[in-house]
Amino acid sequence: MSMKLRAAIVGSTGYGGVELIRLLLTHPNVEITSVISSSTAGVPIADGYPHLNQILTENLDGIDIEQIAAKADVVFLATPHGVSIDLSPKLLDAGLKVIDLSGDFRLKDTAAYEQWYKHKPADPAYLEKAVYGLCELFGDEVPGAQFISNPGCYPTASILGLAPLAAKRWIDLKSIIIDAKSGVSGAGRGLSQTVHYAEINENLLAYKVNRHQHTPEIEQAISRLADEEVTVTFTTHLVPMTRGIMSTIYVNLNQTRSEQEIHDLFSSYYEGRAFVRVRKLGKYPGTKEVTGSNYCDIGLSLDARTGRLTIVSVIDNMVKGAAGQAVQNLNIMMGWDESTGLAFTPVYP
Ligand SMILES: NC(=O)C1=CN([C@@H]2O[C@H](COP(=O)(O)OP(=O)(O)OC[C@H]3O[C@@H](n4cnc5c(N)ncnc54)[C@H](OP(=O)(O)O)[C@@H]3O)[C@@H](O)[C@H]2O)C=CC1
Numbered sequence: 001m002s003m004k005l006r007a008a009i010v011g012s013t014g015y016g017g018v019e020l021i022r023l024l025l026t027h028p029n030v031e032i033t034s035v036i037s038s039s040t041a042g043v044p045i046a047d048g049y050p051h052l053n054q055i056l057t058e059n060l061d062g063i064d065i066e067q068i069a070a071k072a073d074v075v076f077l078a079t080p081h082g083v084s085i086d087l088s089p090k091l092l093d094a095g096l097k098v099i100d101l102s103g104d105f106r107l108k109d110t111a112a113y114e115q116w117y118k119h120k121p122a123d124p125a126y127l128e129k130a131v132y133g134l135c136e137l138f139g140d141e142v143p144g145a146q147f148i149s150n151p152g153c154y155p156t157a158s159i160l161g162l163a164p165l166a167a168k169r170w171i172d173l174k175s176i177i178i179d180a181k182s183g184v185s186g187a188g189r190g191l192s193q194t195v196h197y198a199e200i201n202e203n204l205l206a207y208k209v210n211r212h213q214h215t216p217e218i219e220q221a222i223s224r225l226a227d228e229e230v231t232v233t234f235t236t237h238l239v240p241m242t243r244g245i246m247s248t249i250y251v252n253l254n255q256t257r258s259e260q261e262i263h264d265l266f267s268s269y270y271e272g273r274a275f276v277r278v279r280k281l282g283k284y285p286g287t288k289e290v291t292g293s294n295y296c297d298i299g300l301s302l303d304a305r306t307g308r309l310t311i312v313s314v315i316d317n318m319v320k321g322a323a324g325q326a327v328q329n330l331n332i333m334m335g336w337d338e339s340t341g342l343a344f345t346p347v348y349p
């Protein structure tokens, strides 16, 4: 009998789900025992994703709690928001470990969830059980947890770019501006006018300005690090590329610090963390330098004229922004090295 941890993936036919499949197929301690679809059970997953031919030959299962509990130890949910609110409590009650990639259990404030997601919030009893899995910052709570709420893609890049400064309170916490850009895979596999080739090719679009659902998630984490209520200005853009997120962050310093001191702060804050790479001063990461990998790369520059700091933080939205961080959380949850099955070199060029 296999000693591997058995994993099921709900929403396996979406981009987040299929990226989880890619990562888990080569994970040494995990075996995928069920790929689940709410709409196309019974057909081979490779029918919809021919790149999986001869690699994953399984048929898709339907959503059946008893069957999932019989086949798996851990369940990943890569489903649209709203689904996990009803499904996760049932999976948890069945004794399963759950890692939710959606936004349903990230916000501890149910009124904020309702306001930003326009959906009824989760049962507070289950919300309380959910550990927000931004591994580098709040990973201490992950070992032994049963239920992980995996961070959003934009929040991962943005919060990692701000965390050392927020925790040290070297910045004016009212001055944070995050200018973020994402490739179109962030919008999932579903079709919509904005991701239509003729609409996004040769184009650059700002969207959900001042109403993006990741705003309160970023504020929640930065407030927790700074131990003070923080609000941020957050603007998202869609870029005609497949993968990648860049958060360009502007903040005012509240004290005199040299660029070197700030760089030293970032380097020491992330020392020993496998997946955060701080660039040398004067160097800024591009999204291609993290593509296909679980890295978050950060560069920074202080403008001595204005006292304003610019931080550039990049991730692959599908990996560190979703499936990779979910696997990193599983590793930490299980007491394995956080890099297990994730030590990929970025795909370059
Ligand atoms: N793409 C990204 O970069 C990131 C995505 N996320 C989050 O991950 C989640 C999945 O996103 P993504 O993969 O991009 O989205 P997709 O639209 O590509 O996939 C979502 C999948 O969910 C399944 N689904 C739809 N409705 C239901 C339902 N009622 N019950 C169960 N399953 C359902 C669908 O599969 P089927 O019909 O076969 O069941 C679909 O394939 C979302 O919450 C998203 O916000 C988070 C970070 C980054």
Ligand SMILES: CC(=O)N[C@@H](CCC(=O)OP(=O)(O)O)C(=O)O
Pocket (backbone or CB within 6 Å): 081, 101, 102, 103, 104, 151, 152, 153, 182, 183, 184, 185, 186, 187, 213, 214, 236, 238
């Ligand atoms: C490019 C693009 O459209 N990206 C999506 C990311 C959605 C997402 O990841 O949603 P949750 O994290 O809230 O589940 C967006 O901006 O809404």
